[in-house]
Amino acid sequence: MSDDVLSVIEGYDQALLDKAKLAAKGTDFTERKGEVAAIIGHLHPKRLSLRVIKVIEETVSTKTLRLEAVGGYLPPFQAGQYINLFVNIEGVNTSRPYAISSSPFERNYYDVTIRRVIEGFVSNYLLDQVHAGMCLQSTGPMGTFYYNPIFHGDDLIFLAGGSGIAPAMSIILDIIHQKRPVRFHLIYGSRNMDDIIFHRELKQLEAENDFLTVTRVISEPSMNYSGKKGFVSTELISELVGSLDDKMFYLCGPSNMYDFCLVELKNSGVPSRKIRVEMNGAPKLPEQLEGWPVGVLSKTIINVTVRGKGRFSAKVGEPLINSLERNGYFVENACRTGECSLCRIKVLSGNVFNAPQARIRFSDRQFGWCHACSAYPVEDIEILI
Amino acid sequence: MKDFDAIVIGAGNGGLTAAATLQRGGLKTLLLERHNIPGGCATSFVRGPYEFEVALHQLSGMGTPDKPFILRKLFADLGIMDKVDFVEEPELYRMIIPGIIDITLPASVVGVARTLKQYFPKESRAIDDFLELCKFVTLESIMVLPRARKAVDKEMLRHQGKNFAKYGLKPAQQVFDEFFDDEMIKAVLGAYWGYLGLPLRELSFADMGALFYAYAEFKPYHVIGGSQALSNALLDSFLEAGGEMRFNCAVDKILTESSAVRAVRTEQGDEITCHTIVSNASSLHTYNELLDVSNRVELVREDFKSRRLGVSAFVIYLGLDCTPEQLGVTAATNFIVLTPDDEAVFRRAETLDEPLGCGFTCYNVDDPSFAPEGKSIASLICIQYGDVWKNVAPDDYVNTKYAFAEKLLDLAETVFPNIRSYIEEVEIATPLTMMRYLNTPGGAIYGFDQNRLDSSLFRERYKEIDGLYLAGAWSGMGGFQPTYQAGVSVANSIIRTQIYRDKANV
Numbered sequence: 001m002s003d004d005v006l007s008v009i010e011g012y013d014q015a016l017l018d019k020a021k022l023a024a025k026g027t028d029f030t031e032r033k034g035e036v037a038a039i040i041g042h043l044h045p046k047r048l049s050l051r052v053i054k055v056i057e058e059t060v061s062t063k064t065l066r067l068e069a070v071g072g073y074l075p076p077f078q079a080g081q082y083i084n085l086f087v088n089i090e091g092v093n094t095s096r097p098y099a100i101s102s103s104p105f106e107r108n109y110y111d112v113t114i115r116r117v118i119e120g121f122v123s124n125y126l127l128d129q130v131h132a133g134m135c136l137q138s139t140g141p142m143g144t145f146y147y148n149p150i151f152h153g154d155d156l157i158f159l160a161g162g163s164g165i166a167p168a169m170s171i172i173l174d175i176i177h178q179k180r181p182v183r184f185h186l187i188y189g190s191r192n193m194d195d196i197i198f199h200r201e202l203k204q205l206e207a208e209n210d211f212l213t214v215t216r217v218i219s220e221p222s223m224n225y226s227g228k229k230g231f232v233s234t235e236l237i238s239e240l241v242g243s244l245d246d247k248m249f250y251l252c253g254p255s256n257m258y259d260f261c262l263v264e265l266k267n268s269g270v271p272s273r274k275i276r277v278e279m280n281g282a283p284k285l286p287e288q289l290e291g292w293p294v295g296v297l298s299k300t301i302i303n304v305t306v307r308g309k310g311r312f313s314a315k316v317g318e319p320l321i322n323s324l325e326r327n328g329y330f331v332e333n334a335c336r337t338g339e340c341s342l343c344r345i346k347v348l349s350g351n352v353f354n355a356p357q358a359r360i361r362f363s364d365r366q367f368g369w370c371h372a373c374s375a376y377p378v379e380d381i382e383i384l385i
Numbered sequence: 386m387k388d389f390d391a392i393v394i395g396a397g398n399g400g401l402t403a404a405a406t407l408q409r410g411g412l413k414t415l416l417l418e419r420h421n422i423p424g425g426c427a428t429s430f431v432r433g434p435y436e437f438e439v440a441l442h443q444l445s446g447m448g449t450p451d452k453p454f455i456l457r458k459l460f461a462d463l464g465i466m467d468k469v470d471f472v473e474e475p476e477l478y479r480m481i482i483p484g485i486i487d488i489t490l491p492a493s494v495v496g497v498a499r500t501l502k503q504y505f506p507k508e509s510r511a512i513d514d515f516l517e518l519c520k521f522v523t524l525e526s527i528m529v530l531p532r533a534r535k536a537v538d539k540e541m542l543r544h545q546g547k548n549f550a551k552y553g554l555k556p557a558q559q560v561f562d563e564f565f566d567d568e569m570i571k572a573v574l575g576a577y578w579g580y581l582g583l584p585l586r587e588l589s590f591a592d593m594g595a596l597f598y599a600y601a602e603f604k605p606y607h608v609i610g611g612s613q614a615l616s617n618a619l620l621d622s623f624l625e626a627g628g629e630m631r632f633n634c635a636v637d638k639i640l641t642e643s644s645a646v647r648a649v650r651t652e653q654g655d656e657i658t659c660h661t662i663v664s665n666a667s668s669l670h671t672y673n674e675l676l677d678v679s680n681r682v683e684l685v686r687e688d689f690k691s692r693r694l695g696v697s698a699f700v701i702y703l704g705l706d707c708t709p710e711q712l713g714v715t716a717a718t719n720f721i722v723l724t725p726d727d728e729a730v731f732r733r734a735e736t737l738d739e740p741l742g743c744g745f746t747c748y749n750v751d752d753p754s755f756a757p758e759g760k761s762i763a764s765l766i767c768i769q770y771g772d773v774w775k776n777v778a779p780d781d782y783v784n785t786k787y788a789f790a791e792k793l794l795d796l797a798e799t800v801f802p803n804i805r806s807y808i809e810e811v812e813i814a815t816p817l818t819m820m821r822y823l824n825t826p827g828g829a830i831y832g833f834d835q836n837r838l839d840s841s842l843f844r845e846r847y848k849e850i851d852g853l854y855l856a857g858a859w860s861g862m863g864g865f866q867p868t869y870q871a872g873v874s875v876a877n878s879i880i881r882t883q884i885y886r887d888k889a890n891v
Contacts, residue, residue, distance in 0.1 A: 005534050006842055008542045011554040019691045019838045026690030029669050030679075032826050036670075040821050042779045076780050107780070144432060144812075149787050150794070151808040272433070273706045273809035332421055332633050341431070344421050344632075359431035363614035366468075367621055384630075 045075055045140045048083065052134045053109060058197050061116040062163065063127050064101065068109045070135060077141030079104050079174035080167040080250075080278075083112065084139040084334040089125045094325045096122040097335055099252070099278070100141065101166035101198075103173035110141075113197060115163035139334045145252065145278035147171055147180075152248045152276075154182040157241055159232050159261050161189040161253025165197050167278065168252065172205060172212060182211060185241055189217045189232050189257060193225065215240050232261055234268040244270050252278040279337040282319040282374045283355050292353060296378045305382040307348060314377060320345075320352065321372040324385070331372050331385055338374030345372050350381030389415045389629075391661040391879065392649050394636045394675070397425025397823075398865060399856035400665030401619040402872030405463050407663070408628035410880040415657065416620075416628060417649070419635035424616030425665070425823060426830065427865065432810040434757045435704035438764065439814075440830070441612035442580070442746050443605035443718060445596070446866035447471060454603040456866050459873055464625075465618040470609040472752050477600055479716035480576045482725060483799045486569055489716050494520070494601045505570045515564045515574070518548060519598035525549035526591055549591065554837055557593035558585035572725035579720070579744060579768055580864065582696040582831050584731040589837035592862070605718070607748050612865070639664075639675045645851035661852045661879055665872070667825045667832070668859035672847075682849045691838060694772075695863070696734055697816030697828035701765040701790055704810030709750045709761050712801050719745040721800050731768075737785065739792045740767040745801070760809070765797050771816035771827030786815050831863025854879065 006012050049070035056064040068074070077100060086095040102111035117123040130136075145167060147156070158168045168186055175184060190196045196216060206214045217228040217236065228236065238244060249270060251261050258277060265275055283289055287298045298317025305311045306329060314323035321343055324331055333343040338358030347368045354360060358374040372385075390412035393404040401423060404416040422428060426440035448454025460466050477497070479489040488504055490497050494516055502509045529546035533539070542550055552560055557578075561571040575585050577596050585593065608614050624630060631651075638650040639662060648658040664671040672685050705712065722730055722742035730742035749761040756762045777785050790813050798804050819828035833839050841861060847853070856875040857868050 005537055005539050005542055008539050008546075009550045009554050009842075010552075012842070015554055015838060015843065019843055022693070022838065023687065023691035026692065028673075028686040028689040029694075029826065030673055030686075032669070033673050036820055036824055036826055039775070039817060043782060043817060044821050076782065078783055148811065150790055150811055150813075151805055271706060271809075273807070339431075342421055359433075361429055361431055361610070361613055362436055363429075363610035363617045366610065366614070367617045369617070 042073070043075055048074070048138045048140060050110070050136050050138055052130055052132050052136065054132055055130070056111075058113060059195055061195065062113060062197050064111045064113045065126065065130060066109050066111050067136070067138075074107060074110060075140050076107075077104055077110075078146040079170040080146030081141040081143040082167075082335075083110065083141055084336070085112070085122075085126070086137040087122055087125060089121060092326055093330060094122060094322070095333060095336070097143075099143075099145075099167040099170070101169045103170060103177060105174070105177045113163060113166040113169075115197070142334050142340065143278070144339070145250070145276060147174065149180070153246065155247045156182055156184045156250065157237065157247050158184065158186045158250040159189075159237075159253070159257075160186060161232075161257035162191075162195075163197065164253035164257075164278070164280075168250070169198055169201070171250075175211065176205075176209060183213075184211055185213045185215070187215045187217060187232055187237065187240060189219060189253065191220050192218060192222065232257065232264075234264040237264075238268075244268055247274065249275045250278075251275065253280070255280055255283070279339065279357055281337055283357070286317055286353060286355060286376050289356060291356065293351075293378055296353075298376075302377050303380045304377055305380075307382055307384050309385070316376060316378055318376070319373055320370075320375045320377055320383075324372060329385060333373055336373045338371050341371055343372040344369050346384040347375075348382040348384055350377065350379045352376060352381060353378050387658040387660055389413050389657065389659040390883070391415070391663060392417065392657060392659040393663045393665060394639075394649065394671075395419075395425065395665030395857070396423035396616070396620065396630070397665045397857060398427050398616075398868035399858075399872035399875075400425070400663070401616060401623065402459070402463065402869050403663045403665065403856045403876040404628055404872075405619055405623040405626065406873045406876035407879060408623050408626040409463070410876065412661075412880065412883060414623070414628050415659070416623060416630045417634045417636055417651065418630070418632050419652075419824070420822065421632045422613075422616075423620040423630075424613055427612035427616045429611040429613040430812070432704060432812060434760065435762055435810050436611065437702040437704070437762060437812065438607075438611035438613075438748070439702075441607060441865055442744065442764075442766075443474065443600065444471070444607060444612075444865055445599050445605065446603060446870075447606045448603040449473065452603070454599075456869060459869060462873075463619065463622045465615070465622050468618040468621065469614050471606045472609060472748075474605045474607065474717050474751055476716045476718065477605065478576060478718040478720055480573050480720045480722075481800050482569075482572070482722055485725075486573070488573055490573070492601060492604050494598070497601050501570065501573070504573075505567055508565055508567055508570050511564045512570075516598070518552060518560075518564075519594040520602070521548040522552055522591055523595040523598045526553065526595060552594075553589065553591035554842070555590045556586050556837065557588045557590045560590040560594070561585060568725050572722070572727065575727060576720045578727055578731075579742070581835050582768055582863070583834060583836055584727040586728065587834075587836045589840060592835065592837075592840070607717070607752070609752070609754065636666075636675060638677055639671070639853065640677050641850055644678070644681070644849065646853050661854065661883075663854045663856050663872075663875060663879070665857045667829070667857070668847075668855050669826050670824060671853075671855060676850065676853075678850075682847070684849055685847045688844065688847070693834040693836070694770075694827045695829040695831045695834045696768045697771040697819045697830055698766050698814075699769045699789060699793065699816065700814040701793060702812045702814070703763045703765060703804065703808060704756070705761045705763060705804070705807040706759075706809045707761060707807040708759060709747050712747075712761070712804065712807065714745075714747045714750055714761075714763070714801060717746060717748055717750045719747075719800070721745060721796060723796070723799075734768045735770050735773060737773055737789055740796055743767040743793060743796050745797055763804075765793060767793055769816055771820060771829065774815060774817050774828075782817070786813055789815075830858075832858035832860075835863060
């Protein structure tokens, strides 16, 4: 390019020569075609096609699905992360996140360990209908609940309840493989002795590894049970681990356990930077939450209009994403607890109640965006998806 | 009948301002975004009680309400000034070379001169001359250069633009050397080089001088709610004007007919027709991957050959359970370097070795609302080329990431001890994270290397495909202000073309 005016600028003509020199040695970057997609596809694929290769019966109420990649490649993950499994049940497309319970160094398959939820829409399907050979879609591994060597320290206490053991199992296996210099105390609450997931495996791991201590706590013990029982209170934790100072606490389990333990730890002066939590779904009883509008009943039926697409009726007390899915609308999603923000949608008119656990950006609130997985339509609304 | 007058690919800064300008200018516009949120770089994410600003460190170009500059007017024209709150920052930056110098420059030209003279009394005269030069080169580049080019008037440039003509294209380092003897004052005045991604030797003085002068004269700003608030406001401006937006909708192909755009095909397989396409994706992605006739744009290919892939960044987002005071942070923007030699610092960007320099931004210093009471947010950043990560196997990725993060934290802790002990939430972004979210080769954050040949003085708009336009860091300067401006500017030229076309049709 020659621009006569610019030749007035000192160094302009030289720069043109330099540019020609660069061009002579340069590339048109076609050799990089597909590079971004390939790199990201190996680390953070949006979707995985998985095949069930084995169904392992863990307890009466729990099974592990062993999943391999249909295409042969599984991306790496950090112990504690989950995948969101997509399913079609009775014509409804939905999904649920499940933590990977296998080691991150097991690169041939992911295990997801699923406990039956009474009246659960998806867990019952996965436990009763899914068998070896079936294929499922999922997201890539996601989530922020994992051991972070930058600041988690070396004294780790994991409070697990029910299927909350799944990420703990993966973290334990990761510590073993990486020979991480940590102590790990697992305090694992189960309903009864028959309900302890990975009972045998944990016993063996505990015997083989000095860093690991496992304490089982049974909430509904039989007559002849002599171990720890009741709820995981700080009294019990202190009795087991001594001072609560300088320890990192991990919480994963049903929401009643989470609510209880979190309050217990905070009341004992454990700062929030020392507590990592993995939430478990949207609140089942939103009307009991702080900020719920007075006088609004969760069983009330309202209308949801999806701009340009249609309209359906929904129950106030049900997370918006569930009624959307039941009515044939798909919204991208992964965590279904309000954290990941993938199901972000805009409320054009009417109000939704956002569960306090929803991690909504400041300006998203300001401009009317919510996370469909943890938003409850408290009146007729119109949304943009 | 086409489905849309215009389709904008990508809701980054340039895409958002282009889409809003087009729609408000009367063109029926569709904005497509592969992610679920607008902004591209201009975004945020939430962990625990913290919302992290992803990319904006200091917004330039606003000017004060009394002395407004170009971006304030641009935002006003798009109707978002009453939807976004801006916070003026009192300081440019604090520059620290541990054990050698610790200096904070206030955000005013007079203040900069006063402070520098206290530290470098022998350079007093040169300080005044240098700041004066920065001013004239900046003003001439805005006021004289475009007019002289348009009028093809050599004499105008030679006389009214004499400072630009003499210094504009010189390497910044050369001009610094001409004015100053003390290496330390050069390091202090050149601290912003990281915002351009290359050392002073490779930057033109026009870029470096204008960057410094514009921040000092028109003040750095940040945004309540982070740059995401700007992105959301711009999207709102677009939607309110009747624009249509689709998230989770990546474009797969740009379809042409007789070297003119015809339609886009989305990842879902929909074909949407249009007259005009503005791509806010990288020029490389647009022409090498999206365009259906990518082998038939020889001039574009030729232009690519004289470009070099630009830097990416490694960032640690810190949610800290302490106040800035507890940490010893006194300015929002901090540059920590172990040596005044910017070349040496820069060369580490091509490796995973211990970084020699970093930026540490903590908005809570001027704006306590940026984190819950008693807490702070900081972002710790060093520039790094994406190719460093190309040979890291996926299975080694996480541990490599942590290992480098430890090195970067060690560097920051030389000035702000015990950062680690306050961490409540942390998220680490590597150049591959940038690649994932920006879809740019090498995870480049400013487009191509912004050397002096990257300037618009040496580049023309690509015209081989009729109706295909670029708006963003890959067809102009990178960073917030330039990309916001690029979107508006390209949209306005499309609107003008459209008006001519309509008139011709009547």
